[in-house]
Amino acid sequence: MSWRTNDNIKILGSAVSIGQPRQGVEKTPSVLQAEKIENLIPIGRVTWVETIDQHAYTYENPRAGPIRNVQDIAKYNKILYDKILSHLSTEDFLLTIGGDHSIGSATVSAMLKATDGNLGVIWIDAHGDCNTPETSPSGNYHGMPVAHLLGLLQCPIEFQWDQPILPVTSIAMIGIRDLDPEEKVLMDKIGIRYYTMEIIHEMGIETVITEALKYIDPNGTKKIHVSFDVDGLDPELVPGTGTIAPNGLTLHDYAVIAQKVKLTGDRFASMDLVEINFDIEKNVTLDSVKEIIRITFQ
Numbered sequence: 258m259s260w261r262t263n264d265n266i267k268i269l270g271s272a273v274s275i276g277q278p279r280q281g282v283e284k285t286p287s288v289l290q291a292e293k294i295e296n297l298i299p300i301g302r303v304t305w306v307e308t309i310d311q312h313a314y315t316y317e318n319p320r321a322g323p324i325r326n327v328q329d330i331a332k333y334n335k336i337l338y339d340k341i342l343s344h345l346s347t348e349d350f351l352l353t354i355g356g357d358h359s360i361g362s363a364t365v366s367a368m369l370k371a372t373d374g375n376l377g378v379i380w381i382d383a384h385g386d387c388n389t390p391e392t393s394p395s396g397n398y399h400g401m402p403v404a405h406l407l408g409l410l411q412c413p414i415e416f417q418w419d420q421p422i423l424p425v426t427s428i429a430m431i432g433i434r435d436l437d438p439e440e441k442v443l444m445d446k447i448g449i450r451y452y453t454m455e456i457i458h459e460m461g462i463e464t465v466i467t468e469a470l471k472y473i474d475p476n477g478t479k480k481i482h483v484s485f486d487v488d489g490l491d492p493e494l495v496p497g498t499g500t501i502a503p504n505g506l507t508l509h510d511y512a513v514i515a516q517k518v519k520l521t522g523d524r525f526a527s528m529d530l531v532e533i534n535f536d537i538e539k540n541v542t543l544d545s546v547k548e549i550i551r552i553t554f555q
């Protein structure tokens with residue numbers, strides 16, 4: 258029987274641009290809903306459960322504090338976290354469509370809560386998303402969600418909701434090729450597992466994802482969450498994203514990743530698809546996004 262044939266596939270829109278400077282990324286859930294991407298999913302019972310809009314905000318430039326727009330982000334992520342927990346049942350698969358990657362701290366926290374911490378995370382990204390306010394050159398929170406999940410932020414009071422901490426051994430990052438200097442020092446110091454494009458070319462993607470899954474889930478008992486920042490793919494495939502880094506993953510690389518993750522069966526529980534900005538480029542990017550959906554659910 259194919260993967261999750263009889264389960265609910267729930268799609269949640271997270272219409273957010275607040276974690277980074279470029280407008281447009283918040284429109285992606287409505288574009289993909291109009292494109293009826295649910296028709297690309299041949300399994301399960303697929304429903305768009307809701308799209309959660311951000312409140313009106315003004316991008317803080319220059320930044321008013323160590324994290325730009327921290328109050329608005331904290332408020333939104335708390336709402337998203339609560340909504341995920343209210344929509345999710347054990348047997349469901351949750352696909353959250355962003356929005357920028359600031360939502361990653363809320364989606365992973367909600368999944369940690371829902372699984373009592375029994376969660377492994379595959380983070381596909383060109384970037385480390387491991388900056389703290391001290392290491393971040395920009396102060397944009399979409400570069401910080403992993404640091405936040407690992408408990409590395411001296412958390413501003415705004416974020417103090419019931420947020421579980423992700424053990425550093427429960428996450429592996431794939432596609433990495435653009436780290437800020439101090440961010441890299443921090444990542445190496447805490448020993449977070451990340452696979453650069455260079456390592457991927459050396460080891461081969463199949464070995465990388467096999468090793469990554471074994472690392473985050475040594476006994477094969479955890480639920481698996483994939484947080485997919487489309488800038489992890491090569492910019493020729495996804496020109497419509499805000500922070501471009503050359504020489505990225507191919508769609509075939511992603512197909513190998515997805516195939517291995519799906520071998521975990523219904524333990525593959527949830528996925529984020531973020532940083533898609535059709536205002537920057539639509540045609541090529543939309544084709545690739547549709548292919549990502551097909552690859553994930555076929």
Ligand SMILES: [Mn+2]
Nearest residue numbers: 358382386486
């Ligand atoms: Mn990211």
